[in-house]
Amino acid sequence: MTFEPRVASFKRLLLSLVLLSCLGGLFYTFYKPTRSWLSFPNASVSTHEVLTDECLKTSKEKFVQKSNKTETLDDFLVKQQQLINKPNTIEEYKEIDDIIMLIWTWPGDYKFSGEACISEFGIPGCQITDDRSQYDKAHGVMFHQRDISRDLQNLLKMPRPLHQKWVWLNMESPSNSKRWPELDGLFNLTSNYRRDSDVWVPVGKIVEAPEKNNTFKIPPKDKLVCWIVSNWKAKYERVRYFNELSKHIKIEAYGRHFNRPISRDDYNKILKSCKFYLSFENSIHKDYFTEKVFNPLKLGTVPVVLGPPRQNYEEFIPPDSFIHVNDFKSPQKLAEHLMFLDKNQKVYEQYFNWRKHFIAIRARFGLEHTCRSCEHIRSDKRYKVFKDLTKWYWG
Template identity: 60%
Template sequence: MLEVMSPFQYSKCCSQVKAHGVIFHHRDIHGDLKNMPQEQRPWFQKWVWWNGESPANTNRIPASYRLDSDIKVPYGSLVEVTSEDKIFELPKKDKLVCWVVSNWNPNYKRVQVFNELSRHIKVEAYGRHFSRYLDNEDYSKTLSSCKFYLAFENSIYKDYATEKLFNAMKLGAVPVVLGPSRDNYEQFIPRDSFIHVDDFSSTEELAKKLSFLDQNNEEYMRYFNWRENFKVQGWWFGLEHACRSCDYIRRNKGYTTFHNLNKWFWG
C-alpha cells in the first residue's frame, strides 16, 4: 500500500500509518522542516521525495523528473504506436512560429532569445504578458496550427524538459527547444524530432533555418518521421508519481538512502 499525503497529515497519523511507502511533495514541505515527521521512520516504510520543478524554482531545504532518480517521472514520453492508433495526419498550419508563456522574466534566457528571434522572424506570442490568454481548448488549437513551437524552459538543468516539449510534439508542431544540451534531449526523444537553439551560431541563423523549412515541405516533414513508430504519452499530475512509486517499492525490497539531497539536486 502507498500513501500520498502532506507532511502535516503524516505527522497526525504517523503511529497508525501502515503504508509501505509515503510520498512527500516538495512544495508542501516547510522551509524549516517543522511540518515534517519528527518520529523515526517505521522500519518497513520507504519515504519518497517528489519534485517536478527545476533547481532554480525549488526552495532549498535540507520522485523527480531526473533520469538518475530511483523513480523517474518525466513530463512525458514516447511510446510505441499500436494497430489501434490512428495514422498521424499533420494539422493544417496558418502560423509559422508560436510561443505561449505565463512566467515572463526579462532576466530569463528564454525571454532574451525570444526578443532576439522576433527581430528576424514573426513569432505569434500568447500569455498574460501579451494579453492573449488561451484556455485549454484554444491552447490545443493554437499549437496545432503552428509549424514551430518555442519550447523554451524557464531554467536550464539536466533532464529538465517539461510539458512544453511534449505538448508541441503531441499536437503536431515541431519544438524549437531551449533547455539542457542536445545530447540530453536525445536521451528521451529522437534527434530529428526537434530543433535546438544551440545548433545555431545566432538567432538570425535559427530564423533562416525556420524560414527555409517553411518553404521546403519535404524537409519540414522529416521532423515527423518518428510518428511512424511512436506517439506522445503524457501523465496525470500526481497519479503517475504514485503508481511508479508503488511499483518501485513492490519490486525493490532494499533501501537507498540520500543523506545530502542538496548536493544531489542542486550540485
C-alpha cells in the first residue's frame, strides 16, 4: 500500500471517530446522565455543550474536504441540526390534526375552511366545522356575540366536555353589543379588538411593505372631504360633529341617510378620489377603531378620525398618517386646516410618507379569530373560565 492511500485511510478513520464522538455528544444532549463525575468543576457551561462545541470545531477545521460531487461536513452538520430542532414530526402533526374548531353559527354568514389558516396565517392543523354532531370531539367552540340570543337559554344548560373551550367572538363596541349578565362564567376565552382579550384580532394592521410593493403613488383626487354613512342617529357624537363641520367646508356625503347608496365597487372608487375621509366611529371606546380608518389608509386617502384619543391611535397607526378632530379647538378650525392642505400639495403629501415603508391590511373577520383561537387552544393548556365578562366588556 502506498503512502497516499494510507493517509486517506487514516483520515477516513479519524473522520469516523469524530462523527462517532458527535453522535455521542448528541446522545448526551438528550439523555443527560446525572452522575457528578461527568461535570467539570467550576464550569460556567455544561459538559455536553463543551463536548459538542469542540466536536463541531474540530470537525470543521480538520476534516472538511469540499467537493462539487460530495456532501461537505458543513452540509451534513446543518442537516443534523435541522433534525434536532424538529422533534417528533409525525407525532407533532398528529396532535395538530386533532384540533377541531366548531363554529356554532357562521359570523356574518361568512364561511371558511381550516385550510385557509395555513395559507393566510401559517397556522396548521385547524379542522374547522359547523357540524354540531362533532360537539363532543371539538377542542374549541366559537360563538358570535350577535347570534348568541338565539340559543342563550340552551347554551346555559348545555354540558361542556372538560377538554373543551368556548370562545366569545365580538368585534362590535360595548355601545352596540347586547348585554347579558348570563354570559359571566359561560366562556373560557375572548376574541376581540381589545388588546387585553385572550385572542386579540384588531380590525386592521400597519405592517412592513414588501420591497416589490414599495412603489405607492397617491391616487388622483377630485373631491376634498368625503363621508359614507348609513347608520345615522342624532345622539351620535359623529353626527353632531358632521353637522357643525359641514357649515364650514363642503363634504361629499354618501349612504342611505343621504339617499346616495353605493355599491362595493363604488365605495373603493369614491374613497380613492377624496383627499380626506371622515373616519368617524359610531361610539368611542379604547382600542375601538374600525375599517373606517384602515380602508382609507389602504386605498390612499387621509383619514380624519373621531374616536378614542390620539395616543390610542398612535399605538397602532403612524402619527403622521391621519388627522384627529381633537387636535383642533372646533370643527371650524379643522375645516380651515383641511382647506390649507388642499392648497399646499407638498404639505398634504407628507401624510403619505409612511407608505414608503408600510402598508395597511384588513383582518379576515371570523376566519382570523377562529384560526388564532385554534392556535391558542393548542399552545395554552391552562384551565380558565371568564367569570366577569360583563364587567370586563361593558363596565
